Amino acid sequence: MNKHVNDVKYVGWVMESVPVAVFENYELSSMTLKYRRQCSQSDALQSMCSPTSCTAKLEKEAEVEVNGAGCSYTAGSQTSIPDVAKCVPPHLQFTHLLRLQVDGAVNLQGKTQWRLKKSKHLH
Numbered sequence: 001m002n003k004h005v006n007d008v009k010y011v012g013w014v015m016e017s018v019p020v021a022v023f024e025n026y027e028l029s030s031m032t033l034k035y036r037r038q039c040s041q042s043d044a045l046q047s048m049c050s051p052t053s054c055t056a057k058l059e060k061e062a063e064v065e066v067n068g069a070g071c072s073y074t075a076g077s078q079t080s081i082p083d084v085a086k087c088v089p090p091h092l093q094f095t096h097l098l099r100l101q102v103d104g105a106v107n108l109q110g111k112t113q114w115r116l117k118k119s120k121h122l123h
Contacts, residue, residue: 005039014096014110017049026092026114033096033110044101049112052093090116 010033039045096110 017047029115030113
């Protein structure tokens with residue numbers, strides 16, 4: 001009625017930028033959104049997300065850091081590099097940004113946290 005977008009639409013746009021693999025293996029545990037400015041129906045927005053580093057312990061005390069581009073491994077001199085398939089941290093966190101395409105003005109900043117689905121937990 002007043003030509004601006006409601007909160008539910010923003011949530012959908014934020015979720016569009018989350019990689020499909022996250023939806024397949026994780027469930028959303030929390031979302032925090034900070035609205036910076038209004039968006040009208042005619043505005044074109046860019047939805048972006050970036051994973052925040054997180055760490056998971058794997059067998060043989062190898063530590064795995066997930067940094068968006070892949071996994072990096074830190075282990076003792078006797079420990080072999082773990083299988084990439086086991087590089088699944090129990091929790092993920094993403095930062096989100098919605099901005100106007102025309103001038104880059106930020107409409108929304110957010111953070112989502114994800115937990116591994118019960119069927120996906122490492123044993």
